[in-house]
Amino acid sequence: xxxxxxxxxAAGSSVAVGLFPGDSTLGLxxxxxxxxxxxxVDWALTVRPAAVAVERELPAVVTLGQSARIMWWxxxxxxxxxxxxxxxxxxxxxxxxxxRLTLIVPGRGRAGAGTDIRPARRGRxxxxxxVVRVEGPVGLMARQERRMLPATMRxxxxxxxxxxxxxxxxxxxxxxxGLRSAQGRGGGTEFDSMREYGPDxxxxxxxxxxxxxxxxxxxxTYRAERNQTVLxxxxxxxxxxxxxADVPRLEHAMDAVMMLAAVATRLGDRAGLVAFDREVRAVxxxxxxxxxxxxxxxxxxxxxxxLVESDYEGAFVETLARFRRRAMLVxxxxxxxxxxxxxxxxxxxxIVRDHLxxxxxxxxxxxxxxxxxxxxxxxxxxxxxxxxxALEERRRLVGRLRGMGATVVDxxxxxxxxxxxxxxxxxxxxxxx
Amino acid sequence: MTVVGTAAPAGAKSALVRSLPLxxxxxxxxVLALLTGGRRTDGEPLDPRSTAPLGxxxxxxxxxxFGARVEVAGDVAPRDTTAVLLVDRLGEAARTRLRQWVExxxxxxxxxxxxxxxxxxxxxxxxxxxxxEAGDGDLLRPRCPLPALAEVGRIEVPGAVPLRVGxxxxxxxxxxxxxxxxxxxxxxxxxxALGGGGPFVNRQLDDADNAVLAVSLMxxxxxxxxxxxxxSAPGSGREGLSDLVSRRVKDALWQLLVAFGLFAxxxxxxxxxxxxxPQPVQLAGSELxxxxxxxxxxxxxxxxxxxxxxxxxxxxxxxxxxxxxxxPPAVMAEAAAQRAGVPPGQVADAxxxxxxxxxxSLVRLAQLVESLRKEVSHAR
Numbered sequence: 001x002x003x004x005x006x007x008x009x010a011a012g013s014s015v016a017v018g019l020f021p022g023d024s025t026l027g028l029x030x031x032x033x034x035x036x037x038x039x040x041v042d043w044a045l046t047v048r049p050a051a052v053a054v055e056r057e058l059p060a061v062v063t064l065g066q067s068a069r070i071m072w073w074x075x076x077x078x079x080x081x082x083x084x085x086x087x088x089x090x091x092x093x094x095x096x097x098x099x100r101l102t103l104i105v106p107g108r109g110r111a112g113a114g115t116d117i118r119p120a121r122r123g124r125x126x127x128x129x130x131v132v133r134v135e136g137p138v139g140l141m142a143r144q145e146r147r148m149l150p151a152t153m154r155x156x157x158x159x160x161x162x163x164x165x166x167x168x169x170x171x172x173x174x175x176x177x178g179l180r181s182a183q184g185r186g187g188g189t190e191f192d193s194m195r196e197y198g199p200d201x202x203x204x205x206x207x208x209x210x211x212x213x214x215x216x217x218x219x220x221t222y223r224a225e226r227n228q229t230v231l232x233x234x235x236x237x238x239x240x241x242x243x244x245a246d247v248p249r250l251e252h253a254m255d256a257v258m259m260l261a262a263v264a265t266r267l268g269d270r271a272g273l274v275a276f277d278r279e280v281r282a283v284x285x286x287x288x289x290x291x292x293x294x295x296x297x298x299x300x301x302x303x304x305x306x307l308v309e310s311d312y313e314g315a316f317v318e319t320l321a322r323f324r325r326r327a328m329l330v331x332x333x334x335x336x337x338x339x340x341x342x343x344x345x346x347x348x349x350x351i352v353r354d355h356l357x358x359x360x361x362x363x364x365x366x367x368x369x370x371x372x373x374x375x376x377x378x379x380x381x382x383x384x385x386x387x388x389x390a391l392e393e394r395r396r397l398v399g400r401l402r403g404m405g406a407t408v409v410d411x412x413x414x415x416x417x418x419x420x421x422x423x424x425x426x427x428x429x430x431x432x433x
Numbered sequence: 434m435t436v437v438g439t440a441a442p443a444g445a446k447s448a449l450v451r452s453l454p455l456x457x458x459x460x461x462x463x464v465l466a467l468l469t470g471g472r473r474t475d476g477e478p479l480d481p482r483s484t485a486p487l488g489x490x491x492x493x494x495x496x497x498x499f500g501a502r503v504e505v506a507g508d509v510a511p512r513d514t515t516a517v518l519l520v521d522r523l524g525e526a527a528r529t530r531l532r533q534w535v536e537x538x539x540x541x542x543x544x545x546x547x548x549x550x551x552x553x554x555x556x557x558x559x560x561x562x563x564x565x566e567a568g569d570g571d572l573l574r575p576r577c578p579l580p581a582l583a584e585v586g587r588i589e590v591p592g593a594v595p596l597r598v599g600x601x602x603x604x605x606x607x608x609x610x611x612x613x614x615x616x617x618x619x620x621x622x623x624x625x626a627l628g629g630g631g632p633f634v635n636r637q638l639d640d641a642d643n644a645v646l647a648v649s650l651m652x653x654x655x656x657x658x659x660x661x662x663x664x665s666a667p668g669s670g671r672e673g674l675s676d677l678v679s680r681r682v683k684d685a686l687w688q689l690l691v692a693f694g695l696f697a698x699x700x701x702x703x704x705x706x707x708x709x710x711p712q713p714v715q716l717a718g719s720e721l722x723x724x725x726x727x728x729x730x731x732x733x734x735x736x737x738x739x740x741x742x743x744x745x746x747x748x749x750x751x752x753x754x755x756x757x758x759x760x761p762p763a764v765m766a767e768a769a770a771q772r773a774g775v776p777p778g779q780v781a782d783a784x785x786x787x788x789x790x791x792x793x794s795l796v797r798l799a800q801l802v803e804s805l806r807k808e809v810s811h812a813r
Contacts, residue, residue, distance in 0.1 A: 001698060001699065001702050002695045002698050002699050003699055004696070004699050006695050006699070007692050007693075007695040007696035007699055008692075010688065010691050010692035010695050011688075011689060011692035011693075011696075013688060013692075014685040014686070014688035014689045014692065015685070017681075017684045017685050017687075017688040018681045018682060018684060018685035018688075019681070020681070020684070025680070025684055025687075027681075027684055028684045028687055028688060031688065032688070032691060085704055086704075087704040087705025088705070089705070089708050090708065091708050091710040092708065092710065093710060099705070099708075100704055100705060121713060130705075131704055131705040131706075133704055144702060144704070241714040241716060242714075242716050242717060242718030242719075242720065243714075243715070243716060243717050243718055244718040248713065248714065249718060304711070304713065305714065307714070364718045364719050364722075366717070366718070366719040367718075367719045367722050370719070370722070371745070372803070373803070374799070374800050374803040374804065375796060375799050375800065376796065376800070377796065378730060378792035378793075378795060378796060379726070379727075379730060380796075380799070381738065381742075381792070381795045381796045381798075381799040382726040382727070382729045382730040382738050382795075383722075383723060383726035384726075384742065384799050384803075385726065385729060385737075385738035385739075385741040385742050385799070386722050386723070386725040386726035386729060386738075386741075387719075387722050387726070388741050388742060388744070388745040389725070389741045390721075390722045390725070392741075392744065392745065392748070
């Protein structure tokens with residue numbers, strides 16, 4: 001293919017054509033013939049793109065909201081300096097600084113350049129090919145080819161509540177090891193160890209048999225139960241597609257999933273995940289391994305809300321068939337009455353009997369603001385009335401679900417994950433699981 | 434050995450910004466063409482369509498009054514009997530056609546002394562002011578044997594020049610060595626050349642016997658077909674732009690076209706296809722609530738909206754004041770007055786299930802509900 005330089009040379013030679021001696025169009029033919037010959041020779045001498053070594057360096061995993069760097073390297077096998085242009089298959093939502101670049105590669109040398117990416121959405125990004133264009137020695141002609149260079153980059157969801165999670169884990173541990181006195185009914189119910197009586201210990205905790213054997217007062221210490229199961233049921237259906245605070249509801253729910261998984265596994269409990277819409281999309285069996293947070297994230301990162309009605313009953317059946325132990329079931333969904341009344345509400349009694357059910361949902365601040373607004377136009381007044389009615393409906397649904405024995409956490413964005421973690425910690429502290 | 438090269442800078446300007454100068458240039462050309470392209474129709478002297486003082490519309494009307502069929506055209510037709518050439522801007526081809534037409538028997542009146550069809554100018558002073566012999570100042574008398582001019586007395590010819598009377602030609606209105614009017618046969622026809630079109634302009638036509646001269650020359654019988662040859666506008670010749678441009682320039686333009694083709698080929702093959710990716714759903718979570726509000730407004734369900742707002746106030750007050758939700762409005766109003774100092778009438782008004790007559794009332798109700806809610810909750 002021709003290059004811009006060839007076009008420029010052709011344009012410049014119009015002067016030569018105009019000044020060509022003689023009165024016929026011979027000049028046009030002679031000048032173009034010369035340019036054509038030079039261009040053909042240039043094309044023949046152009047290195048084939050397949051002969052150029054092309055590499056791409058990119059991180060396998062990027063977390064949403066963070067930036068990463070992509071590097072491209074071009075190796076020149078020949079002795080002549082090459083001008084190589086590259087175009088990589090970077091999706092727009094990776095927000096790369098550039099995806100096309102031109103490199104001057106010295107003879108038998110290597111040249112590289114990079115750009116920063118800052119993904120705008122999570123998910124799996126498949127990069128297949130790279131287009132390579134090599135210019136000829138004179139730069140009049142170029143050869144262009146596609147090179148298959150498959151790679152995958154995963155963009156994980158943002159764990160916005162990481163700090164909140166650390167805070168709760170530390171607090172719970174402090175309580176556990178007894179650096180501070182336990183609050184509430186706490187102290188746990190599972191036998192932990194025996195130690196010598198201290199002045200602040202309760203009398204009822206004295207183990208008389210051990211005291212008799214040891215000849216000094218010995219108390220039993222207890223700790224919160226471990227190895228309990230927290231199952232996170234993530235709704236991936238249509239109700240989770242609506243955007244709240246500029247991201248889909250699903251993102252808020254994922255934040256909560258990651259926080260609960262982090263807190264539960266770090267406190268010695270087993271956390272698992274079931275993501276579902278009309279069918280089950282992802283299952284991570286409960287485990288208390290340190291890598292569980294990574295596994296849960298890995299299972300979730302490519303989920304996109306499906307525009308279908310979620311099948312709660314099917315998800316419950318699937319979940320209970322796999323995991324029979326009593327567990328804390330955290331259902332992350334949207335409290336939309338018309339969606340839940342037909343599916344979740346009838347299915348709830350099945351699981352409330354044997355499990356501790358917690359429902360988590362994110363409130364829409366736009367609706368709350370509209371309900372609490374003081375409108376100055378008819379449109380605003382009708383909107384306020386609609387928002388008030390929607391909140392009222394939501395309140396009724398929460399009351400109904402609570403009446404059936406479920407715990408409901410309906411919190412604004414950013415507060416859902418901490419609210420659910422607090423609910424979990426409370427359940428642990430009170431030994432309800 | 435590894436040598437690290439340099440990366441060329443990436444072009445950052447968008448295509449739109451780059452094409453702006455071209456678009457601007459195109460617009461400028463169009464505006465210029467519109468401003469300069471229109472032909473002026475009233476200002477040309479001796480224009481047979483112009484009614485300006487120096488136009489010749491009166492001549493056409495005069496001839497028509499005397500029975501001639503006058504046509505204003507750019508060329509003669511075989512059926513025409515008389516052609517009048519007031520201003521000669523004919524191309525070579527048109528002039529040749531005119532000569533051929535005269536030779537087939539036509540009468541041509543040329544009022545442009547600079548025309549190739551007129552005889553050469555008489556030697557001496559170019560100016561011609563009058564018939565000195567008759568002592569008439571600017572006026573001329575025929576003094577010639579042409580029967581057609583028998584009825585013409587004196588004519589006024591400002592700014593005209595004398596023509597040389599060649600062999601075989603007849604000169605009338607003599608002055609010095611020449612004559613104002615020279616008639617000479619050409620083939621089967623005759624060419625009458627005048628030393629200027631001054632007598633035929635609108636302003637001068639009714640001076641002296643100018644009109645008689647016009648009718649005597651152009652419509653003596655009354656059934657002639659006269660064609661007044663229109664002074665053609667500049668640029669209306671048969672030579673196009675391409676005839677005027679030299680071959681070298683044309684070759685250079687062809688070469689630029691070749692360059693443009695190469696440019697197009699270069700730009701046509703892009704470096705890497707656009708990358709497609711699935712677009713996420715862009716639907717606000719509050720969309721449904723907003724839609725319900727719009728529907729209420731379009732259906733004018735003011736009372737329904739008012740009921741919703743009152744229910745909110747009732748529930749908020751019952752929570753804040755510790756009263757049952759279905760407590761009578763009077764009880765709520767009293768409790769609110771005691772706790773928060775809200776006028777009891779306001780609460781009772783807001784809670785009363787009265788119809789809402791218009792949107793303004795609904796806005797007032799919504800504002801009242803919100804202010805009451807805030808006052809009571811802040812008073813707690």
